[in-house]
Amino acid sequence: MRTRRSSLAPELFSHQPPPRPDGRLEVTISYLELAAGDWTRRAAPPALKIDITREISPSVALYRELYDRVGRPWLWYERRLLSDEALGALLNQPGHELHVARSGNDLIGYFELDGDELVFFGLTLNHIGQRIGPWLLDRAIERGLARGSQRLSLNTNTVDHPRALATYLKAGFRIVRRETKVLQDPRTLWPELYRWPPA
16 A cells, blocks of 8 residues: 655655665664653644554554554665564564554554553654644653653654654653664665655
């Protein structure tokens, strides 16, 4: 299924460099932490009625759909490399939680917790720009702390949503380190899926 690009594509994706001939993608990763006492609740409930459901035993098919619909615009691909068996084991290990936000049958986004880490967090493109992101981030932090974490961690990189880092900092996360990595570019691995230029 092809992810529908937003009408805001020029603004949303202009920071992503074009694919390189060697198929490599250089990103700078920011690692962040949030101490429980530093959390700043930022968001009023959105106008849209949204239900968040914890998927107790998520199927691999459901997870792959979520990961693709939310993550493909930001070039998420590492979970795509896992076999169904390996991904299923990861999803059902102790301490792992998957929470899906929907409005009726419409997917809004999801967040994924593992231990003290907010592993993945994001919205579908058609719900970006509606002030849902900060509200859903509050729900993710709330759940992470309710599980007993005193400190939550996450990471974001320079091809993620251009406002992702600012959103995390405003919620109270602090950068603890940064590193630059050269990764495989999914736009050269799967050009039929990761279209370039964005449209």
